[in-house]
Amino acid sequence: ADKETLTQAERDLLYALRNFARFRKDFSVQVATAYYSVLGNRDAVRNSHLNVQSSQRAAERTRALAREGRTTQADLGRLEQQELSSESAWIDAIRRYQRGLDDFKILLGIPVDTRIRLNDDDLKALRIENPEISVTEAIEIALTARLDYQNVLDERQDAARKVKLAADQFKPGLGLVSSVAMNSQEVTRGFALPNPARYRWNAGLDLDLPLDRKSERNDYGAALIAQERADRARVQRHDVISLEVRENWRSLEQARRNYEIAELGVKLAERRVEEQNLLAELGRAKAQDQVDAQNDQVSSLNARTQALVDHTVARLEFWNNMGILYIKENGQWKDLAHEA
Numbered sequence: 001a002d003k004e005t006l007t008q009a010e011r012d013l014l015y016a017l018r019n020f021a022r023f024r025k026d027f028s029v030q031v032a033t034a035y036y037s038v039l040g041n042r043d044a045v046r047n048s049h050l051n052v053q054s055s056q057r058a059a060e061r062t063r064a065l066a067r068e069g070r071t072t073q074a075d076l077g078r079l080e081q082q083e084l085s086s087e088s089a090w091i092d093a094i095r096r097y098q099r100g101l102d103d104f105k106i107l108l109g110i111p112v113d114t115r116i117r118l119n120d121d122d123l124k125a126l127r128i129e130n131p132e133i134s135v136t137e138a139i140e141i142a143l144t145a146r147l148d149y150q151n152v153l154d155e156r157q158d159a160a161r162k163v164k165l166a167a168d169q170f171k172p173g174l175g176l177v178s179s180v181a182m183n184s185q186e187v188t189r190g191f192a193l194p195n196p197a198r199y200r201w202n203a204g205l206d207l208d209l210p211l212d213r214k215s216e217r218n219d220y221g222a223a224l225i226a227q228e229r230a231d232r233a234r235v236q237r238h239d240v241i242s243l244e245v246r247e248n249w250r251s252l253e254q255a256r257r258n259y260e261i262a263e264l265g266v267k268l269a270e271r272r273v274e275e276q277n278l279l280a281e282l283g284r285a286k287a288q289d290q291v292d293a294q295n296d297q298v299s300s301l302n303a304r305t306q307a308l309v310d311h312t313v314a315r316l317e318f319w320n321n322m323g324i325l326y327i328k329e330n331g332q333w334k335d336l337a338h339e340a
Helices: 002-067 073-108 120-122 136-147 149-169 216-281 287-322
Strands: 173-182 201-207
Touching: 002 073, 002 120, 002 149, 002 216, 002 287, 073 287, 120 287, 136 149, 136 216, 136 287, 149 216, 216 287
Parallel strands: none
Antiparallel strands: 173 201
């Protein structure tokens, strides 16, 4: 019993260390997700401000044309409305950025009134880098490297060991019993050699038959139930890990495709904006076309940034769910995009 208690305590310590290592990786991904989300919101503020400036220039240009009678009041009103709408969207983007920044501070455990400076270079450095590994290979690696899966495997071994120990309690016990006694004699002086006649010897066997073992049967039944529970936990964790890796793979592919679409959308929107600006200089642009081109440009810029952030986060989660996200001593992660 004492040996089993010590063995289980040692294994529980190992499980706790694995859980802490797993938590450290999960928390790093959580912090990275929040950080890149704040950077994305900040980029959205910048894009919204550019839209405000474009809308103001378009409205001012149209007002000049209206004074010369070269455009309709309907077109002027539409562009002035766009000017107001873009400013409202800019204010809303600032609010989302500030709220996200406050949430990020709370996540880090620092006061919300703390002034922090974000590094825009971190957002500019992001790239679409798909891991060169199949889903099947990724699942196999995850089932080997995931610390939480190693825990459920070892806990299953613990349960099997306890079943064996409980079964051993049903075996009959056989012990050797012996005793020796000596008749004391008074020795007045000198040295006396041991006299075998003074000793009485007894020896026998102590047989413990398993006749009344209700407590042992209960312990054995509980151990069997615990073993079945550990088996189900292993199967469930196996399925959960496989699902997480597959879902990460889909998220990576979706974010990659969204980025490609957004990149094309940005180029198309830029050409449309340039075209509308040229037409506006000539007094031939339609207000609705100008508004649509400006709004689509902002939407495509935001979508491209969001897809880039989503892909980066999905890649980190992919490494983490595979169990191979390595955290350095300074808390940063080691990107394995080129080492898969």
